[in-house]
Amino acid sequence: MNSLIKLSYVNKIYLTSQVETTALNNLSLEIIKGEFVSVMGPSGCGKSTLLNILGLLDQPDNGSYLLDGIEVGNLNEESRTYIRKQKIGFVFQGFNLIEELTVYENVELPLIYAGLSLEERKRRVADTLHRLKIYHRRRHFPEQLSGGQQQRTAIARAVINCPEVILADEPTGNLDSSTRAEVMELLCDLNACGTTVLMVTHSEHDAAYSHRIIRMLDGCMLDDRARSITKSA
C-alpha cells in the first residue's frame, strides 16, 4: 500500500514566558493514500497542532515528516508554501472565506496563486462548482450564503487544486445538523473519488463517516483503529 503521510517521533512544544506545553509527544503516524481518517480527543490534546504540521502551516521541533515520500519537516517557508499549493487542501470550522470575494473568486484564489491561465481557471472553477452543486451561487458573497453553502464553497476551494489530501479542522463545527450531514457526505464523495481526507472532530457522529479513528490525549496517540462498519447516510 502507498503511504501518503508518514510521521515518525514528532515532537512539538510551545513555549510561553511562563508555561511549556507539549502539544505533540513522540507522535508517529502513517496514512495511506485514499484513507479517510478522523482525529478525535479533548481540547488541548494536540489535534490542531497535528493538523497544522501535516498541513505545513507549522513545523515539528524534531522527528520526521514524509509527505508522498519526501521529507518536508524541515523545509523553509517558501518550499512549504510551494508543496502546500500542490498537495494539500484545507477546510476550516469557521469556513475562512474572504468576505470581499464572491464564491467564484474565493474558489479561484488557489489557482491564481498556482499561476494558472484565466481560461484554465474558468474551466476548473466551473467544473468544481458544478461538482459541489454551488455553481448557481457563484456570484454571491459569503455573507449571502447559508452556513452549509459557505462550507461547500470552502470545500470547493480546498479541492480545486486536486490536492492529494484534504485537511479538515472541525468542518461541521459551525453547522446545524442537516447541513452537517450534507458536508460529511461531500467529504465522503471526495474520498470515494480518491482524495485522502484527514479530519479533526469532536463529533462521534461525524467520525463515524471515516475509515479510521485516531484518538489523542496530551500529545500522544491513545488509540488508532480502523472502523469495520461504515455508517450509512
Place this chain on the structure above:
Amino acid sequence: MLKNYLKTMYRSFLNNKTFSLLNIAGLAIGIACAGFIFLWVEDELNYNSFFADGENIYSVKDNQTYDGTTFTFDATPGPLAPAMQQEIPGIQSVSRSSWPLNLTFSLGDKALSEQGRYVDSSFTSIFHLKIIRGSLHGVFSELHSVVISRKLAENFFGRKDPVGQTLKVDNKNDFIIRAVFEDLPTNVTVPFNWLASYHLFEGKNSWLRQWNSNGVWTFVKLQPHTDLTAINKKLYSFIQTKNKEAVAKIFLFPLKKWRLYNQFVNGREAGGRIRYVELFTTIAWIILLIACINFMNLATARSEKRAREVGVRKVMGARKKMLVIQFISESITIALVAAFVSIGLMYLLMPSFNLLIGKTLSVSIENTSHLFSLLLIALICGVLAGSYPAFYLSSFNPVMVLKAQKMNTGLGAVFIRKGLVILQFSISLILIISTILIYEQISYARQRDLGYAKDKLVYVELNGNMHKSYYPIRDEMIKTGLVENATISSSSILQFGSNTGGYSWPGKDPSKQVLITVESITPDYIPTMGIHIKKGRNFYNNIPADSNNVIINRAFEKIIGKKDAVGIKLVNGGSARTVIGVVDDFVYNNMYATPSPMIMFSDTSYANYLTIRISKNADVKQTLSKLGSIIRANNPGYPVEFKFVEEQFEQLFKTETLVGRLAGIFSALAILISCFGLFGLAGYTAERRTKEIGIRKVLGASIPALARLLSVDFLKLVAISCLIAFPVAWWYMYKWLQDYQYRITIQWWIFLASGIICLLIAMVTVSFQAIKTALADPAKSLRTE
C-alpha cells in the same frame, strides 16, 4: 492576480467607507498641501531661469568694511565695467546698468509710469531678450532710443507696429522706439519694461564717471568654463588699482543665487529666502508624513479585520512577498486616488493660494514635470504608508489568525501606532507654536514705536518739474487746510539708500571707518515726519544758512561718544560740517534692527520724494484728490501716484507675513489630518471594545464614565506629544528669533495655550466616537460576539 487584488481592495473600500474616506481625504489634503508648496518652491527655484546661459551670468557685488563690520552692496563705480572688459581675461560681456528707474511715457493724453533701466549695449548679450519687433542694432548708442516690452507697446499702440514711433519721456524728450521685446516672466530678479542708453543716464549723473562713487550695477557674462575663483582673485583688489583709497572689494555673484542666497553677513553669504524654501519643503514632506501615518495607523488598527484574509491567502499558497506586494499596491492605488482628488482640490483652491502668496502660479497635469511629480508623490506616499502595514499584516501566522475567533493585536504594533500618533501631534503642536510665535514677532515689530508717526503720511516720487515747483506746490497744499506739512528728501522715510564711510570727528580712531547713512532733507522734514529733536535745533528755513551744518541721530551721537554732540565738527574729504542738532533714533531700512547712524543735510538738490502729512481730521480720499490736482497743475503731463507710508511699511513684512500665514494654514491642516487619523483610530478602538463597554454598562457604568474610559488613552498620547513638542518648538523658534535684533521673548503661555488647543481638538475628535459607543444598546453590543 492584480485584478484579484484590486477587486478585494475595491470591495473592502466599500465595506469600510468611513475608514477609506478618512484615508483618502487625509492623503488628498496632504498631497494638495505638498503640491501647493512644491509649486511655490518650483517658482522660487526657477527664478531667472528665463535667461539663457544663466550659469555664466554674474553681478558684481562689493564688500565694504567699516569699523570691523563688512557690508555688501550692489552699487559699483561707473568706470568698472569697461575696465574689467579690457583687463580681466575670461569675460565675454560686461554691462553697466542704472538702478531700476521709473520713467513716465506719454502719447497724446495717455501717460504711464514704467520701471526700466539705462544699460550698455552689451546688456542684451548678457540677458538675451526675445525681440518680437524691430532690431537692437545701434539702439544703445543713440541717446533717445528705447526698447520696450510687449505690454508697454500694446498699452500705447495696441496691435500696431510701434517701431519707429515716438513716446514722450518725462514730458521732455521724444524717444524713438527701436524694438519690442517679449514680456519678461514675473520670476526674474531684474524686471524691466524698457531699456535705454546708459550714456544718457551717465550724462545726467556725471559723478558716475568717477572711481570713488558707487552708483551703478555691473553685470558680467563669463566665457564658458572660466575659472571663477581665479577671476574673483583678480577682482579682489581691482578697484584699488584704480583708486587707492577705495574701500570696496569686488567679487562676482552668480545669477542662480540672486533670488535665494542674497543675504550677506559680514561680507559672507548668509542664505536668504532659501531658508523659507527649505523650511516649506520640509513642511510639505512633514504633512505628507502625517497623512501617511494616518494610513499606517488605520491599516494596522483594522488588522483584525484583515488577518483572516491574510491567513486564508497564505494557506491557499500566497507567499509573504505576494502579500507584501498586494498591500503595497493597495496603498499605492489609494494614494493615486488621493492624488487625483488632490488635483481637483488644487484647481479649486489655486486662486485663493495665489491671492495668499501674491503670485499667479498654476498647476497643469499637461505639464509633464507636474504630472510626473504628482505621480512620484503618490508613489512615495503609497510605499511609505503601505510598507509598514504590508510587512506587519503579511507576517501574521496563519495558524494563529485562522484558529482565533478574535485576534489579539501585537503589543509591538500598538506601541508603534501610539508612537506614530504622538509623532503626528508633536509635529502639529510644533507648527501651532511656531505659527503663534511668528505672528507675535510680526505684530511686535509692527507695533514698534518707529520714532515718527506713520499714519496719514503719504509720499510721491518727484518727476518732471515737481522738484522746481516744490515750494509753490507745498504752499498751495498747506493753504487747502488739508495738509499739516510737506517736505522733499532724497529717500522715502522707510528706505534710505546712500551711505558713506568717509566721516571723521575729534577723538575718532583714524584706523576705523564707520558707515553712516546720508540723507538730504528740507527744514520741513523733521516736523512733517514727527521726528523728535533731542538736542540743538532744526535747520533754518533759509537753506543756504545751514549749508555747513548737519543734524545727526542718537545712534551716531553714541558712536561719536560725546554726551552732547552739538557743535562737533564732522569732516569728510576736506569739508567740515557742524552738528547743530541731534534727533531721537527712528527706525528705517530694517524694521527688526536697531537704527544705524545717520547724518542729515539741508539740501534740496538731491530730492527724489515729496512726503506729505495729511491733517488729522481731513478726509484722506478727498485730500488726495485735491493734492493730485495741485501737483498736476504745477507739473502737467505726469501721472501722480501716492503711496501711504503705512502701506509701504506693511510691505516690509511681506515675507514674514506670508511665512506666518502659510505656517498657520499648514499647521491647521496638519492637525486636521492628524484628527482624521485619531477619529479613525478611536472608531476602531471603540469597535474592538464594544463587548467590554456592554459588560461595563450592564454592571452599571455611566455614559460619561464610559466616554472618559474610551477617550483617556488618546488624550494621554496628546499630552505626551506636548512634552516632546514644547522643547523642540522652543529651540527652533529661539534660533529663528535670533535673526531679529528687535524680537519678542518666548512666553510660556503660548505653549500652554497650544497644548490646550490641541488637547481640546483631540478631545472633540475622540469623544464623538466614545459617546457613540457608550450610548449603544448593551444588549446589542453583547450579541455582537
